[in-house]
Each structure stands twice: as C-alpha cells, then as structure tokens.
Amino acid sequence: IKTNKTNLIITLKEISQLNPIASTKEFRHYFNHLSISPLSTGFIFLHLMDNFKSRTSRLFYYNLKTAKLSQVSERPVSHYTWKDDSHLLVTEMNNGRYYYVLYNIITLHRKILGSNLLFRDGHPSILKGNNNYFICDSYRDKLGYQSLFLFDVLKSSKKNILKIYIPNKFQGEQKCDLHPRLSNDNKTVCIDMVSEGRRAMG
Numbered sequence: 001i002k003t004n005k006t007n008l009i010i011t012l013k014e015i016s017q018l019n020p021i022a023s024t025k026e027f028r029h030y031f032n033h034l035s036i037s038p039l040s041t042g043f044i045f046l047h048l049m050d051n052f053k054s055r056t057s058r059l060f061y062y063n064l065k066t067a068k069l070s071q072v073s074e075r076p077v078s079h080y081t082w083k084d085d086s087h088l089l090v091t092e093m094n095n096g097r098y099y100y101v102l103y104n105i106i107t108l109h110r111k112i113l114g115s116n117l118l119f120r121d122g123h124p125s126i127l128k129g130n131n132n133y134f135i136c137d138s139y140r141d142k143l144g145y146q147s148l149f150l151f152d153v154l155k156s157s158k159k160n161i162l163k164i165y166i167p168n169k170f171q172g173e174q175k176c177d178l179h180p181r182l183s184n185d186n187k188t189v190c191i192d193m194v195s196e197g198r199r200a201m202g
Contacts (some may be wrong), residue, residue, distance in 0.1 A: 007059055010062065010069060015047045019071060024049040032057075036164070039085045041065055046077060059090065063103045065102065081124045083131045091111070091121045100124065100151075114151060115120075117158045123179050127186045135189060137178035140166050146178055148191065166194055 012029045027049040038044045039052045042063045049056055059073040059080075073092060080090040088103045100113045120176045122136040132154050138147045148162040176199050177193040193202045 009067070015060070018069075019074070021056070024051075027051045033080075035080065035082070037085045038082050041085050042105075044072065044080065051127075068107075068200070070108070072103055072108065073110075078121050079123050081126050081134065083126050088133060091124065091126050093121075113153055113154070114158065115158050117156070123177060125180055125182050125184060128184060129184065131197060132200065134178050135161075135182060137180050137191070139177065140171070140175070144168060148178055148180055148189070162190075162191075163195060164191075167197075168200075170194055 015030050021161050028051070030048050032046045032048050033180060034045045042061055044059060047058045047060060056063060057076045059077045060069060060071050061072050074118050078091045078092040078093070081086055082088055083102065086104055086106050088105055090103060092099050092101045092129050097119055099115060101109045101120045102113055103109070120138050122138050124134045124136040127133045127135065133150060133152055135148065135150050139153065140146050144165050145163050146166055147160055150159045150161055163177065164178070166176055174192050176192055178193065180192045193200055195202065
C-alpha cells in the first residue's frame, strides 16, 4: 500500500499444473474466496475449474512467512471459517453429500464434525472467544424454509435457533442465503433475509 507495488506470487498456470486433475484439462481455471488468517500469517483460496456444465474446486493455503503453497483439500469446498491461525472449518462435498470438516492447515489433519447431524451445505461462523461452538444456516428446503442453528462441537449437538420462509421467486441467481454473522460479543446475529418482497438485512 505504501509503495503502490505488486508482487505476483501464484499463477493460474502454476496451480493448474500442481497435482492436475485429468478430467479438468480443458476446463477454465480461476481463483475465488480469498481469506486471510486471523493473525495474517497466511491465506487460503479456492482453485475453481469449470466448463460451463460442471464445476469443481480445490482448497489451498499459502504461508506468508515461508512462502510455501500447500493443497489442503482435493474435495470440492463451498464455505469456510477460521478457528485460529492453524485451523479451518469447511463445508466439503464427498460421495454426494456435504460434511463439516475441521482442518489443521499446517499438518493437514482432517476431522469430521457431527457427521450424523450435518448433511447440508451452509455458512458456518465460529463464536469469537469460544471456538467450541459455531453458528450456521441451511439452504432452502422443499417447503421454502431456511434454518439457523448453533452447533456444540464438544457435545456434537445441534440446537435450532430460527426457521424463516423464503418465497419461491428467490431461487437460483436470486436466492437469499442467511449468511449469519456474529457480533464481537456473540450476543447478536445478523442475517440476510427477504422482507416485503425484497432482500434485506435482519
């Protein structure tokens, strides 16, 4: 920012040639969902590949101290939230269903959370100062309802907080996910919602 200079550290060519997936050879490649760790020691990003008919992704971590790039997951990852500088909670697709997986991005140790309770993709947020809990939403069900819930990692238990109806017209490109965000004191949750026929914040 001070010098107004840029430094290219990762290229699409480099990523596409790292542990390449044969079936995606003719796909277009791009980066998305960059997220810097809480203490700014590194960052994660998605390497996405698509051919306009199908899409897949891989999760990578770049250590800013060592300038080392590592692949965290080869499974398609949708959403994630930092627990601390070494741990990341992700929603990950595997064998046709979603799992909530806690990764140690240094050792690449992988732990599935609540496999008997958490089946759908969502947007998790770990509570600040109490990382044994996370709040998350669910996508719209067949009846048009989306849910907000609190998950206790230690007890592996799920507590529903809110259920909200989303009209049929808010699907596809017009969909309105809840995207729960916590206040710094964990006492308030802000969500995206539909109010009076329009998207709003609640």
